[in-house]
Amino acid sequence: MKAKLGMSPIAWWNDDLVELSDDVSLEECLRQSRSAGFTGMEKGRRFPEDPAVMLPILRAADVTLCGGWFSGTVVDEELAANKDRIAPMIELFKAVGAPCIVYGEVGRSIQGRREVPLAQKPRLGEDEMKDYARRMTAFGEWCADQGMPLSYHHHMGAVVETETELDAFMRHSGEGIPLLLDAGHLAFAGGDVLRAIDNHHARINHVHVKDIRREVVDGLDRDRQSFLDAVALGAFTVPGDGSLDFGAIVQRLADHGYEGWFVVEAEQDPRKNPPLEMARIGYKELMRVMDAAGYTVETQGFPQG
Template sequence: MKAKLGMSPIAWWNDDLVELSDDVTLEECLRQSRSAGFTGMEKGRRFPDDPAVMLPILKAADVTLCGGWYSGTLVDEELAVNKARIAPMIELFKAVGAPCIVYGEVGRSIQGDRSVPLAHKPKLSDSEMAAYAKKVTEFGEWCADEGMPLSYHHHMGAVVETGPELDAFMKGSGAGIPLLFDAGHLAFAGGDVLGAIDKHHARINHVHVKDVRMGVIDGLDRSKQSFLDAVALGAFTVPGDGTLDFEAIVQKFADHGYEGWFVVEAEQDPKANPPLRMAEVGHKELMRVMNAAGYSVETQGFAKQ
């Protein structure tokens, strides 16, 4: 089985908490992640939106664009609005050979608002969830027809956060909207990480290997503290530096035959947790567990499209 290892630039520059950002260029971010062994990087705010500009940067760094976040609003807004907004991103991702666009629902979400406590996350009724899941499926089918598959990201503070919410979304949606599985977000939400992989493996097309510091999470006052407070306190980290058993997690993916990207998305203070050092820690642990699970990790980065 083959696997690819990527990173998210959120370890270098946090798009929601700008103060948790390192003053490095895109080129330096790519250089550091590649030197640690990663061959992919998801899109962040310092990436150009012109493929003619992005491709030479990726080629020089020997790094592939392995995904990127789209802020979806389908829980509140119409398909047409989201189609118009995502269309340029689809064309960009096709031009640089990215595998998918990460759909993150920001409608009603509290994930980017530090003033709203975790306990005040939005909740959908059963009928609302069913309608939402159907709508997202239709959007995913349209994006795939346009040449770029989506990957739905369950997320803290959003309408699909908990294990039961993920189960309800997956039940109401269809194969037209694949799943991004994020171990750290589900663990933060109190979900059964290994059980969820068993349930939903057939729809998983992208994986975020985010670790957590469960001591930080358990110490939160969810009636007062927000998701971004948790990030600032260090709730997330790279595999090998946190609480989760990634040997068991990666083995579970191997058991189900998953092949594709495993992306480290570990937002934390880069001054307290230097991104290059954390990238090296994460890559070392991932290579250990990948080898134990029988994965062959690809070492080629940029491939000319």
């Protein structure tokens, strides 16, 4: 089985908490992640929007674009509005050979609102979830028809956060909307990562290997503290520096035949947790568990020829 290892630039620059950002260029971010061993990088705010500009930067760094976040509002807005907003991103991602667009639902979400505590996350009733899942399926099918599949990101503070909510979303949606499995977000929400893989492996097309610091997560006052408070306190980190058993997680994905990207997305303070150092820790741990699970990790970055 083959696997590819990527990173998210959120370790260097945080889009929601600017104070948790290192003042490094895109080129330096790519250089550091590639020197640690990673061959892919998801899109961040310092990436150019023109493929003619982005491709030479990726080529020079020997890194491929392995995904990127789209802030969707399907829960509240018409599909047409989301189609209009995502269309340029689809064309960009096709032009640079990205595997998928990460769909993050921001409608009603509190994930970017530091003044709103975790306990006040939005919740959908059963009928609302059915309708939302149906519309997300249609949106995912439309994006795939344009030549770029989505990967649905369950997320803290959003309408699909908990394992129960994820199960309901998956039950009412169809194959047209694949799943991004994020170990850190699911564990933060109190879910069982291995059970979620068992239940939904057939739809997983992208994986975020985000770790958590259990003592931080368990110490939160969810009636008073927000998701961004948790990030600032260090709730997330890279594999090998946190509390999750990535040996078991990666093995379970291998058992179900998952092949594709494993992306380290670990937002934390780069001054306390230098990104290059953390990238090396994450890569070392992932290579250890990948080898144990029988994966062959691809070492080529930017496609040749």
